[in-house]
Amino acid sequence: MRIDLKNIKVGYLISERIKECDIDITRICDFFSCEEPEIEKMCQMDSLESDTLLKWCKLLKYDFFRLYTQHLILYSPPASRDKHINAKSDILPTFRKNVYTKELISFVMEQLNNGVMDTEQIIEEYRIPKTTLFKWLSKYKNF
Template sequence: MENIKTIHIGSFIQKRVSESNIRITRICNFFDCGEKEINQIYMSPALNSDYLLKWCKLLDYDFFRLYSQHLILYSPPAPFKHPYVSKVKKSALPQFRKSIYTKEIIYFILKLIETNKKTKSQIIDDYKIPKTTLYKWIAKYKNSEDS
């Protein structure tokens, strides 16, 4: 997994285009623009979400997941909530659990431990992964490597 601490979406799109072997003429027709505009997109560090959604559909790749994984790894921890105060703010927006980890995230974390780049306690502190979750990953994925 690539470093997603800083996301330059244009370069990720360009990599996916080259992997997919999609011709520039098809891309230009899809977006109703010229090759010059497509090359400008490759240089763009950010894109409009509607435009990014079109790229996801064209290239059959979820570019939004790059941002989700970034949030999982690099967002600040939730503020401390007093256990006796239960003011739950309701929202009309859909609620997502932050603790949904993809296999790429799990392998990234386990590789940090395996290569001694970070200790288990550093990972728990830095990424706010619960201790029990980390140890379950280690047990589960170590057993799957052995087989």
């Protein structure tokens, strides 16, 4: 199954994970303290509140938030040069943006193999360092 990281339909992905894990609906209802129609409604939604999604992550043992992180890596605009916006926060933690998962590497390699983008376009658009991309090319040439 290919996941569309540009248009994440988290309800659909949750329902697919439920099928993979073969979890009984009564267990899910007990976990969320709700009735079956509410669970079915969640599985049809495009997005969920973060606390609800966190519960799904725990129940299904899958990090659905990582899908959104990958979306940010692929589709967020380049970092602003505005010092006011990029000022270090005393409250919020700072994360490295270059966390590459298998899904991201697979996506990039598909773009290259299908001729959708060349190496320079990928380096420029997704800000993947040239050395990293060439390591992927040698390591995953049969991807």
